[in-house]
Amino acid sequence: MGLGISVALSNRRSSHKMTKILLKEIFGLNQEPKNLTRSFSKLRQLKLVSMEQAGKETKMVLTEKGQMTFLRFNYENLQVKKNKIWDRNFRMVIFDIPEKKRKQRDLFRAKIKEMNFVKFNDSVWVYPYPCQREIDFIAHYLGIGKYVHFVLAKDLTNRERLEAFFKL
Numbered sequence: 001m002g003l004g005i006s007v008a009l010s011n012r013r014s015s016h017k018m019t020k021i022l023l024k025e026i027f028g029l030n031q032e033p034k035n036l037t038r039s040f041s042k043l044r045q046l047k048l049v050s051m052e053q054a055g056k057e058t059k060m061v062l063t064e065k066g067q068m069t070f071l072r073f074n075y076e077n078l079q080v081k082k083n084k085i086w087d088r089n090f091r092m093v094i095f096d097i098p099e100k101k102r103k104q105r106d107l108f109r110a111k112i113k114e115m116n117f118v119k120f121n122d123s124v125w126v127y128p129y130p131c132q133r134e135i136d137f138i139a140h141y142l143g144i145g146k147y148v149h150f151v152l153a154k155d156l157t158n159r160e161r162l163e164a165f166f167k168l
């Protein structure tokens with residue numbers, strides 16, 4: 001995502017539009033920036049972006065802090081896209097998050113529930129469409145990646161119930 005924003009910001013046509021979107025999202029501005037240079041300076045002061053020289057062009061790149069800020073906004077709007085044709089496989093998310101990370105475990109469970117995963121067991125959730133990137137993103141964002149595992153299952157018990165639930 002950071003690479004995509006960096007590429008978009010390096011393009012003159014899309015950089016102004018992308019800057020407006022970033023400013024509105026990150027700073028909650030409801031009006032268009034009057035001075036584009038001042039807006040870039042503000043992003044640099046907050047250490048959300050850095051300027052890199054690439055030949056004759058100067059590119060604006062998200063810093064690590066900028067990427068985390070972007071991820072925070074992206075996390076709230078994260079959804080799994082459903083394919084038109086189901087591949088007849090289920091995706092299982094299995095996690096064993098320790099008690100000392102209870103808050104992250106509860107947030108993770110709430111997010112996958114919000115994304116319409118079905119509880120198969122206390123720490124096993126099922127979904128019919130490709131979602132590994134989204135699960136990896138959530139686990140990384142919450143800092144629990146090493147406790148979360150992903151399984152592609154071709155066959156499992158109660159398949160008919162799951163197919164009925166997801167209307168497949």
